[in-house]
Amino acid sequence: MLTIINKIKCNLNLVIVSAALCSAAALAETPSAPDLAALADHSFRSAEDKARNQYRHPVETLTFFGIQPNMSVLEIWPARGWYTDILAPYLKDQGKLSIANFRVDDGTMQDDRKIFWSRISEKLSQRILQHKDHFGTVSQTEFDPPAYMYLGAAQQYDLVLSFRNAHIWNEQGYLLDVFRAVFDVLKPGGVFGIVEHRASRVSEISSSAVEGYLDESYVIAVAEQAGFTLQAKSEINANPKDTKDYPKGVYALPPTLAMGAVDRAKYLAIGESDRMTLKFVKTVSH
Structure with a gap:
């Protein structure tokens, strides 16, 4: 027994x-979740880019937008790739990063600004290919409203991000069109995260804006017209030192410093612009 x-x-x-x-x-x-803070301070990033963390708060901003390492994420107009350097390694093992870059100059561009954007977009594309160990596989498409409006397949992304681009689309008259294009490529319940230079409020119904700034209520209204619901706002990227009354608008501030040597110390002391940080959701009913 x-x-x-x-x-x-x-x-x-x-x-x-x-x-x-x-x-x-x-x-x-x-797989363990990548460490956003470690990626924001990664040795791959330049000292100049890392110095801007104090103004752009990448860890707090991406966390606010609800990013997860297994998401399908689209970044629109990443320019030199300040955020791409963080997003790509964060998503490369479990998720997927796509970027909608400015279109390549085929020799017919006449606008100096568009030619400049094309060049920096091409440099980012080359850098991604040269450093696959860091970036992984990043899908790329060209985006230049109104002729090039393709952002991807319908309901493709969990999260779409735009950092300091909305004022340009608004200047060109395509803000609503872009927001509608974003709405189409987001999955139901997906998030559209926007960071944008914020204009001064004069009253409940008006604002004062010099070049490069947008009224927060206006951006929200346009997004809602496109079908989005505002889920949350954050003051992560607020800067009360920004008086928003400079001769060259937001471009007087770092990192552009468009005034050159004129009042340079003043603009450096202010830092980067006061920014709205808005989290929109594509509600399931849509």
Whole structure:
């Protein structure tokens, strides 16, 4: 009788040990979430880019937008890739990053600003290809409203991000069109995260804006017209030092410093612009 009991105990112990080993193996196979803070301070990023973390708050901003490492994410007009350097390694193992870059100059561009955007977009594309260990596989498409409006397949992305682009689309008269294009490529329940230079409020119904700034209520109204619901606002990227009354608008401030040597110390002391940080959701009903 004791022999039978001992055999039963032995078999139970084997089952328990086996189950424990399986659980440990399963945990070992589960990829851990990348550390956003470590990526924001990564040695791959330039010292100049990392110095801007104090103004752009990438970790807090991306966390506010609800980013997860297994998401399908689109970044629109990443320019030199300040955020791309963080987003790509964060998503490369479990998720997917796509960028909608400015279109390549085919020799027919006449606008100096568009030619400049084309050049910096092309440099980013080359850098992504040259540093695959850091970036992984990043899908790229050209985006230049109104002729080039393709952002991807319908309901493709969990999260779409735009950093300091809305004022340009508004200047060109395409803000609503762009927001509608974003709405189409987001999955139901997907998030549209916007960071934008914020104009001064004069009253509840008006604002004062020099070049490069947009009224927050106006941006919200346009997004709602496109079908979005405002889920949350954040003051993560607020800057009360920004008086928003400079001769060259927002471009007088860093990093552009368009005034050159004129009042340079003043603009450096102000830092980067006061910015709205808005989280919109594509409600399931749509």
